Amino acid sequence: QVQLVESGGGLVQPGGSLRLSCAASGFTLQYYAIGWFRQAPGKEREGVSCINISDGSTYYKDSVKGRFTIARDNAKNTMYLYMNSLKPEDTAVYYCGTADADYGCYAPLYDYGGQGTQVTVSS
Numbered sequence: 001q002v003q004l005v006e007s008g009g010g011l012v013q014p015g016g017s018l019r020l021s022c023a024a025s026g027f028t029l030q031y032y033a034i035g036w037f038r039q040a041p042g043k044e045r046e047g048v049s050c051i052n053i054s055d056g057s058t059y060y061k062d063s064v065k066g067r068f069t070i071a072r073d074n075a076k077n078t079m080y081l082y083m084n085s086l087k088p089e090d091t092a093v094y095y096c097g098t099a100d101a102d103y104g105c106y107a108p109l110y111d112y113g114g115q116g117t118q119v120t121v122s123s
Helices: none
Strands: 003-007 010-012 018-025 033-039 046-051 058-060 068-073 078-083 092-099 117-121
Touching (some): 018 033, 018 092, 018 117, 033 068, 033 078, 046 068, 058 068
Antiparallel strands (some): 033 046, 046 058, 092 117
């Protein structure tokens, strides 16, 4: 059974850090393009950071560059999103997604399987 399970979200003060995890089962993550996406209330899901399958290159949304880092642990079949210097505008439900090709982190073209994990940045 193909499954993605996100975890690691929570309530954090501005300037704080979180590490999100996405554990995959039923398939091998390293053979797919992967990414983290987020959806705030009333807004469309957007790509935050992705790793391309063709060359391993990474994409970051401009507003998170220098603050977020995407990583993949093939041995654990898990992907991560390290988030530092969090801002209130980072508040959203975060999802991990996969694709069988590189789609430039365009959210509608990725597959999702988890319920997401809520990240709330507030003082």
